[in-house]
Amino acid sequence: MSRRLVSFLLLAFLATAPAVACDWLVVSGGSEVGFIAEQQGARFRGGFERFAAEVDFDPAAPTDGRIVGIVFTASVDTQNAERDDYLRSADWFASERWPEARFESRSIRAGDAPGRFVADGLLQIRDASREAAFVFDFQSAPGSEQARLEGHIDIQRLDYGVGQGEWRNTDWVGNDVRIEVRLELRRP
Numbered sequence: 259m260s261r262r263l264v265s266f267l268l269l270a271f272l273a274t275a276p277a278v279a280c281d282w283l284v285v286s287g288g289s290e291v292g293f294i295a296e297q298q299g300a301r302f303r304g305g306f307e308r309f310a311a312e313v314d315f316d317p318a319a320p321t322d323g324r325i326v327g328i329v330f331t332a333s334v335d336t337q338n339a340e341r342d343d344y345l346r347s348a349d350w351f352a353s354e355r356w357p358e359a360r361f362e363s364r365s366i367r368a369g370d371a372p373g374r375f376v377a378d379g380l381l382q383i384r385d386a387s388r389e390a391a392f393v394f395d396f397q398s399a400p401g402s403e404q405a406r407l408e409g410h411i412d413i414q415r416l417d418y419g420v421g422q423g424e425w426r427n428t429d430w431v432g433n434d435v436r437i438e439v440r441l442e443l444r445r446p
Contacts, residue, residue, distance in 0.1 A: 282313040282405060282443035289441045291329050295415070296432030297341075304336035304345075311441060313407065315366070317373065317396050323366040325377050325392065327439065329359050349422040352384055359383040361392060361411065373397060381411060383418035394439070405443040412436050 292305035308330040315323035331351035334342055346353040363379035373395050381390035394409025414433045415421055421431060 280312050280314055280446065282315065282407075283446050284311050284313070285442040285444050287442065290439075291327070292438050294436045294438065296434070298430060302336060302338075304334055304342075306330065306333045307335055308333035311439075313441065313443060315396065315407075317375070317398070320366045320368055320375050323363070323375075323377075325361070325363045325366070325379070327361045330357055331359055332357060349425050350420055356384045361390065363392065369393060371395075381413065381418075383420060386418040388413075388417055392439075398443075403445045407441040407443060408439065410436050410438050 289309075290305055291309045292303055294301055294303055296302070306329040310328045312324070312326040315325065332346055332353040334345045334351065334353075336342055336345070345351055348355070351359070359382065361379055361381045363377035365379075366375055366377045369375050375394055375396060377392040377394065379390060379392065380387050390411050390413065392409055392411050394407055396405060396407050398405030413435050415431075415435050416426060416428070416433050420435075425431060
């Protein structure tokens with residue numbers, strides 16, 4: 259059998275293989291991924307119009323869970339068109355070269371309060387990947403078909419190369435950024 263035929267058959271099999279089912283699906287209405295940063299000493303908020311998440315999670319067995327989140331950086335929106343254009347540029351997110359930022363949990367554990375959990379994982383922005391802790395609250399009644407996940411990751415933007423050249427100066431744009439996530443979820 260030729261290599262081309264083997265490659266084609268393998269590709270055809272993978273394309274028709276069933277996808278791994280998620281415990282929860284994201285409901286677009288009411289779900290959001292955003293951030294809080296500081297510019298010239300004043301806090302501002304931004305968000306991403308396009309994002310996706312996979313949530314396989316049972317609060318009764320958090321260590322068996324898995325969370326993956328992706329934001330499409332070109333969809334950044336801070337309600338300021340000029341700032342948004344800068345954020346998409348090569349000095350910031352470099353959205354043309356790295357269109358996605360991604361978090362993938364490696365482990366999930368109980369947090370410091372009932373219903374609170376910590377997903378330790380890898381956060382990738384641009385070409386930098388760092389360990390990050392996603393602290394989140396998960397709310398769902400037993401047997402419910404709906405849930406809410408709200409949480410945050412605190413980062414320093416320069417650790418991820420966000421803000422190159424003159425933008426590395428933290429006097430103009432602060433280094434600390436809080437990424438906020440609110441997901442409305444439903445069972446498939």
